[in-house]
Amino acid sequence: MSSLAYLHPDNVGFPNPELALSEPEGLLAAGGDLTPEWLVEAYALGIFPWFERDEDPIYWWSPAERAVMKPGSMRVTRSLSKRIRNAGFRVSFDCGFDLVIEACARSRAASFGTWITPKMQAAYCELHHCGVAHSVEIWQAEDLVGGLYGVSLGSMFFGESMFSTQADASKIAFYHLDQRLQAWDFTLLDCQMMTPHLASLGVAPMARADFMQLLQHNDLGQTRLGCWQLDNSALMPQERYS
Numbered sequence: 001m002s003s004l005a006y007l008h009p010d011n012v013g014f015p016n017p018e019l020a021l022s023e024p025e026g027l028l029a030a031g032g033d034l035t036p037e038w039l040v041e042a043y044a045l046g047i048f049p050w051f052e053r054d055e056d057p058i059y060w061w062s063p064a065e066r067a068v069m070k071p072g073s074m075r076v077t078r079s080l081s082k083r084i085r086n087a088g089f090r091v092s093f094d095c096g097f098d099l100v101i102e103a104c105a106r107s108r109a110a111s112f113g114t115w116i117t118p119k120m121q122a123a124y125c126e127l128h129h130c131g132v133a134h135s136v137e138i139w140q141a142e143d144l145v146g147g148l149y150g151v152s153l154g155s156m157f158f159g160e161s162m163f164s165t166q167a168d169a170s171k172i173a174f175y176h177l178d179q180r181l182q183a184w185d186f187t188l189l190d191c192q193m194m195t196p197h198l199a200s201l202g203v204a205p206m207a208r209a210d211f212m213q214l215l216q217h218n219d220l221g222q223t224r225l226g227c228w229q230l231d232n233s234a235l236m237p238q239e240r241y242s
Helices: 036-044 078-086 097-111 118-129 169-183 196-200 208-216
Strands: 005-007 027-031 059-061 065-069 090-093 133-140 143-153 156-164 188-190 204-207
Touching (some): 036 143, 118 133, 169 188
Antiparallel strands (some): 143 156
């Protein structure tokens, strides 16, 4: 079994993700920092941070199996299609990143605990200000009722978390992200770890080796830096029923 690597915060860099420990979750390293430089380097290599408390070390992960979806292939049921058309929600991009990440943290803390600590929230908000992290917001009147956030590098989007306080609001956020990524010719939407909920949306497992091969062809020079809130015209559901 490979040993855990410890990273000095002043030296940005990671070991080969293939050296992640043999557990399915793929613990790779501890230490480092959560600056934009560290986070961009991590996501470019298919690595993400996860730890439970701000006083804990930063743990970095590269799972043996990734949860991924090709943009444009979300599974849209008839009932969800009707909700997208008729629920009366307003959709925006990058109009409330801090609100979305706070809501994701509250939602997870209320259910089974959260890794979205204040330290993590501050780090991703800084990444958002750098134009690399993005959010989708679902509004009912002036209330934020659903959303998601993640990191965009090259032609890949790395989803982090989503939340919903109204039925299907997070699914509708996922749908609009999926449609936008397809329109922009993104190659992959990464959701990190498989869950039954993600599987119901059309997300499927991919072996780490195959995922890493796709990352090698991800041109970071094509990253859509900056705010994504322009051109927020409504995206109507395609007739793709399960």
